[in-house]
Amino acid sequence: MSRRLLAVRVTRNVVGMCNVTGVTELNSVMYVISSGSCVIRTYNADTFSPLGRIIHVEGMTDPCDIVACRHGRQLYVTDLELANSVDCVWQVSTDNCDQFERWLVFESRDDNIEDRKLSVTSEHLLVTSHPRSLYQYNTTNKRLLRTVRLPEYVEELWHGTETLRGTFVVAYSGTAKKLKLCAVSKTRSCHIFIYSWCIRYDTIGEFKED
Numbered sequence: 708m709s710r711r712l713l714a715v716r717v718t719r720n721v722v723g724m725c726n727v728t729g730v731t732e733l734n735s736v737m738y739v740i741s742s743g744s745c746v747i748r749t750y751n752a753d754t755f756s757p758l759g760r761i762i763h764v765e766g767m768t769d770p771c772d773i774v775a776c777r778h779g780r781q782l783y784v785t786d787l788e789l790a791n792s793v794d795c796v797w798q799v800s801t802d803n804c805d806q807f808e809r810w811l812v813f814e815s816r817d818d819n820i821e822d823r824k825l826s827v828t829s830e831h832l833l834v835t836s837h838p839r840s841l842y843q844y845n846t847t848n849k850r851l852l853r854t855v856r857l858p859e860y861v862e863e864l865w866h867g868t869e870t871l872r873g874t875f876v877v878a879y880s881g882t883a884k885k886l887k888l889c890a891v892s893k894t895r896s897c898h899i900f901i902y903s904w905c906i907r908y909d910t911i912g913e914f915k916e917d
Contacts, residue, residue, distance in 0.1 A: 726741045726742040726743070727739060727740070727741050728740055728741055728742050728770060728771050728772065729770060729771065729772045729773035729784070730773065731773045731774050731775040731782070732752050732775065733775040733777060733780065733782075733801060734777075735751065735752045735753065736749055736750070736751070736752060736758065736801075737749065737750040737751070737752045737755075738762075738773060738775065738782055738801075739773075740770040740771075740773050740784060741770075742769055742770070742771075743768070743769055744770065745763060745764055745765065745766070745767045745768065746761050746762060746763050746764070747761070747762040747764065747770075747773070747782065747784070747799065748761055748762075749761070749762070760804070762799060762804045762807075763804070764784070764797055764799060764807050765807075766809065767784065767786050767797055768786060768787065769786060769787040770784045770785065770786050770797075771785045771786065771787060771823070772784070772785045772823070772824050772825050773785075773825070774825045774826060774827045774832075775801070775827070776827045776828075776829065776832075776846065777829070778828075778829035778830075779829075779846065780800065780801045780802055781798050781799065781800060781801065781846075782797075782798070782799040782800075782801060783796055783797070783798055783799075783810070783825055783827055783832055784796065784797040784799065785823050785824075785825060785834075794812075794813040794823065795809050795810075795811060795812045795813065796809075796810050796811040796825070796832070796834070797809060797810060798810035810849065811832075811844065811849060823835065823836050823837070824865070824866045824867070826866075826867060826868040826869060827846070828869055828871075829846075830845065830846055830847070831843050831844065831845065831846060831852065831869055832844045832846050833867055833868065833869050833875070835864055835865070835866050835867040835877070836864075837863070837864060838861070838862075838863060838864060839856060839857040839858075839859075839861040839863075839864045839879070840854065840855065840856055840857070840864070841853075841854070841855040841857075841864075841867050841875060841877070842854055842855075843855075843869070855875065857877070857879070860881050861879045861880075861881050862879070862880045862881030863879060863880045863881065864877060864878075864879045865877075865878045865879055865880070866878045
């Protein structure tokens, strides 16, 4: 089930939970964050019933997105820390509620943290950053492995994910004139599917890698 569908169901079914900003699932447990909250709430992924386990992340102020790594059983959460004026990613253990750390701190706040979306594999954390950049980090040592700059015609980059074949799939608005699109819809709901594009950072010359 997609994270977007999970978020919709959680918002509709969980009483008293407002401003849900992210949801992820690991081993039939849903982890839910909301704006302005330092806690991660847990629910049964099938019944949406609260599990009574609340993870308090001391220092987290305004979480915006969350993903779960099945390999390491870790959660990664983007956060806008208003008090410290920094944007960061928290790493939170699903096995030990008291084990968490400010895993990654962004050096610049030129971008809006709400536009930083996450995707994770067993080895990599992919950060999608406004307006048109992808940052790939090693989940073991936090090392920045690749920076991919998309072309100028990409007006707004919404999300990205890494596939098992070493490719990135990105959702964005804007298109080069040379690209041929069929069945283009003007409706907002179809926009993300129309402009989803698969790229290989090692073969597509117009996608710049730093």
